[in-house]
Amino acid sequence: MIIEPRMRGFICLTAHPKGCEQNVINQINYVKSKGPIDGPKKVLVIGASTGFGLASRITSAFGSDAATVGVFFEKPPAPGKTASPGWYNSAAFENQALKAGLYAKSINGDAFSDEVKQKTLDLIEKDLGQIDLVIYSLASPKRMHPKTGVLHSSVLKPIGEDIFTNKTVDFHTGVVSEISIVPANEEEIENTIAVMGGEDWEMWMDALKSRGLLATGAKTVAYSYIGPSVTEAVYRKGTIGRAKDHLEATAFTINDKLKDIDGRAFVSVNKALVTQASSAIPVIPLYISLLYKVMKEKGIHEGCIEQMERLFTERLYTGHEPKTDEQGRIRIDDWEMRSDVQDKVFTLWAEATDETLPLIGDLPGYKKDFLNLFGFDMAGVDYQKEVDEMVEIPGLV
Numbered sequence: 001m002i003i004e005p006r007m008r009g010f011i012c013l014t015a016h017p018k019g020c021e022q023n024v025i026n027q028i029n030y031v032k033s034k035g036p037i038d039g040p041k042k043v044l045v046i047g048a049s050t051g052f053g054l055a056s057r058i059t060s061a062f063g064s065d066a067a068t069v070g071v072f073f074e075k076p077p078a079p080g081k082t083a084s085p086g087w088y089n090s091a092a093f094e095n096q097a098l099k100a101g102l103y104a105k106s107i108n109g110d111a112f113s114d115e116v117k118q119k120t121l122d123l124i125e126k127d128l129g130q131i132d133l134v135i136y137s138l139a140s141p142k143r144m145h146p147k148t149g150v151l152h153s154s155v156l157k158p159i160g161e162d163i164f165t166n167k168t169v170d171f172h173t174g175v176v177s178e179i180s181i182v183p184a185n186e187e188e189i190e191n192t193i194a195v196m197g198g199e200d201w202e203m204w205m206d207a208l209k210s211r212g213l214l215a216t217g218a219k220t221v222a223y224s225y226i227g228p229s230v231t232e233a234v235y236r237k238g239t240i241g242r243a244k245d246h247l248e249a250t251a252f253t254i255n256d257k258l259k260d261i262d263g264r265a266f267v268s269v270n271k272a273l274v275t276q277a278s279s280a281i282p283v284i285p286l287y288i289s290l291l292y293k294v295m296k297e298k299g300i301h302e303g304c305i306e307q308m309e310r311l312f313t314e315r316l317y318t319g320h321e322p323k324t325d326e327q328g329r330i331r332i333d334d335w336e337m338r339s340d341v342q343d344k345v346f347t348l349w350a351e352a353t354d355e356t357l358p359l360i361g362d363l364p365g366y367k368k369d370f371l372n373l374f375g376f377d378m379a380g381v382d383y384q385k386e387v388d389e390m391v392e393i394p395g396l397v
């Protein structure tokens, strides 16, 4: 079929298999161009099909020749209906890994469930024995709790008395408007922590350790975000921020539990980037479009793959303990948070309107990245050509 983007709100309902493949190949080529990494050899990536998780998997496999197991939750294709992009990304990744002689298997299902954990652990035990790196990169709006059966939904709201009001942009139309968000109640805060906090990460690590599947010196890393003052009320000091506080605290708990095997648990604070997860957060797209403009002008812009390659080579696998901030977090958002970058973005923020944004912001860059997530607007792909939507993931278990 001929596949075109079909937009609905923050999401695109279609995905292009060839474009997703090209996106994965570009990331692989980037990692290879940076040379070999003396990194992990057997890696589990939870949330492996898009964004930071996919980039972590690519960096492990093509930087460090690692065998990888990927867990994700993606929609398979049906005749006449495309799969979700993470499906096509994973198919492309596995085909490239196979060609390179690298072990790669995947599990498509709900990572929060006992069933998917069990299946993943059985696979690791059978095929790999022990793993030396676990990446935790889930971004989900909901979590069915495996013990209570309660379905928790997260919200993106401020906390406290005050209604949050600030600017936001519809990145499809370029229209800048004010949005107001009413603060969350206690239950919404708890639910958001249940979805995006650290409980599930700890469950994964407990399960892996109790079955003896973690190698001596194994590391685990989960991803967090801090960001600027303009998004603070709705992000870091809002409901999602509470969940990130919980995730970051969980790193210390897991770290203690891994002491006897010399294991380490880290949180890495990553840069703001266009992903399916971040496009849905109010205010963030306007911030990202200004940030991209400033960072590109300064020659320090990075995408997910550049971030993860730098995380591995300059933080995690340097031969010595990674430098962390006063809260024990690895910071790979260091360039985003540079004061010259933040000061500039802050000034532009005040100036941003429908009229000024095309000049002061990088909306075309935002839109392109957004389309690229779904395999559209990729250089080198012929979108007039018929493609088969029924792509299989070779190592799906």
Ligand code: NAD
Pocket: 046, 047, 048, 049, 050, 051, 052, 053, 071, 072, 073, 074, 086, 109, 110, 111, 112, 137, 138, 139, 140, 223, 224, 225, 269, 270, 271, 272, 273, 274, 275, 276, 277, 278
């Ligand atoms: P993403 O939407 O690109 O990736 C989410 C991944 O989780 C996908 O592989 C998806 O299949 C998987 N997933 C979702 N629900 C699942 C479930 N129930 N079971 C199994 N897999 C499931 O998101 P991302 O932006 O790469 O986010 C990953 C992490 O990085 C998150 O913790 C996020 O907060 C963090 N982070 C994101 C940004 C950003 O700007 N995008 C910045 C810093 C940190």
Ligand code: NA
Pocket: 047, 048, 049, 050, 051, 052, 053, 054, 137, 138, 139
């Ligand atoms: Na991810």
